[in-house]
Amino acid sequence: MALLADLQERKARAFTTWADVTCEGALRWEARRAEQAAAATRLQHQQRTGTITGGSTDNDGPAVTRLLTVATQWDHARSVLAHVADHTPLPGPEARLLVLMLTLRAAHTGTGNLVGQDLAALGLTDPQKLVEKLTGCGWLTLPSTAGELLASRPENHTPITVPSLVPLEDNAGPFTFGKKMRPKLSGWAQNVISDKKLRKAKATSATRLLALTLATQSDASGRLGPDGHGITLNALTGLVPVVAGELQHLVDQLTQADWLTDAALTDTHLTGQLTERVLPLTCPLLA
Structure with a gap:
């Protein structure tokens, strides 16, 4: 069922691209149907196994019910x-x-x-x-x-x-x-930027932008970057308009707000793990 859901998501992306090229409303409707089918299939899989995590399954991991439920979203x-x-x-x-x-x-x-x-x-x-x-x-x-x-x-x-x-x-x-x-x-987005612990920490706009960015740049388990290998600083500063030297302060704020753990910032990459409490807000990168 997990494989079927993945195929439905691929179908949705294909129909969306096709609709963009042809401007056919019926194709966009088919894309939405495929999105709904993928979400329903994933929900059935979760109900049967309790092990679905984003766009893949993990028989040893806890279930994650995400605010945005499918890859197209x-x-x-x-x-x-x-x-x-x-x-x-x-x-x-x-x-x-x-x-x-x-x-x-x-x-x-x-x-x-x-x-x-x-x-x-x-x-x-x-x-x-x-x-x-x-x-x-x-x-x-x-x-x-x-x-x-x-x-x-x-x-x-x-x-x-x-x-x-x-x-x-x-x-x-x-x-x-x-x-x-x-x-x-x-x-x-509103749920991310108004996160209770970010508000309590009086997180800056840059910190909240970084939280949004990391939520879209982690794998299904919350590890940062494609396959958990980290995010390049060029990519981060492109999405969060600060100089690289300011990132450490933002990372520290997210760590203190229980958003990020095991963070390591080098001259080229940010690696780390999003905490379990924020996984429902993530939009996993799929291989």
């Missing part, structure tokens, strides 16, 4: 992080984190809804000034001021528009996932 999470790394209009980790969360809110149509608490949860130094910079450079459009956005409440949310994410007539936009996938990815 994990690939989508990585695609959003990569897109934001290439398209954030302002420098620094705070801008990168805010752009990431706004992108996830507006990823499907270029529009979304936001309230002040959404921004407060990010722990930004000066969220109003940062929002004003994003509107000032044209990356973000609001019907009100940044101050009014920060004051908005769930019963009176603020609509936002990210023009670069609005699909053109002949283009499906930068992402291939549908409208049902968007809130799943947004919820996953």
Whole structure:
């Protein structure tokens, strides 16, 4: 059943690619069906054996119920992080984190809804000034001021528009996932950055970005990098906009927050193991 689930995930990725090339909605529907079939098959396997771990089985390991359940969802999470790394209009980790969360809110149509608490949860130094910079450079459009956005409440949310994410007539936009996938990815990212122990440690935006990155760059057991061999510093600093010399402090914060263990930072790689408590938030790299 684990093999069947893997095949269904491969089928989903194939149909998604095919749909991107042909712009056929029926193919995207087939991709979603394959995703659902893969998730159902994995759930059946877990119920029978209690040993499923990400995209593979481990007869000696504990079951891990992940927030994002199948490989296509994990690939989508990585695609959003990569897109934001290439398209954030302002420098620094705070801008990168805010752009990431706004992108996830507006990823499907270029529009979304936001309230002040959404921004407060990010722990930004000066969220109003940062929002004003994003509107000032044209990356973000609001019907009100940044101050009014920060004051908005769930019963009176603020609509936002990210023009670069609005699909053109002949283009499906930068992402291939549908409208049902968007809130799943947004919820996953929100769970990572608002992790209780990260908040208690008053983790910086850079630390939270690193937590998100490591969650998408580990194997099924939580070892960092492909096959657990570590992540290159070039890859890390591409996704987390800090200089290599600042990484040790971020790694220390994640270790203190019970996010990372056995971490070792060299001139070229970061190796280590994500802790068991955060494995449900991971998006494993599959061989």
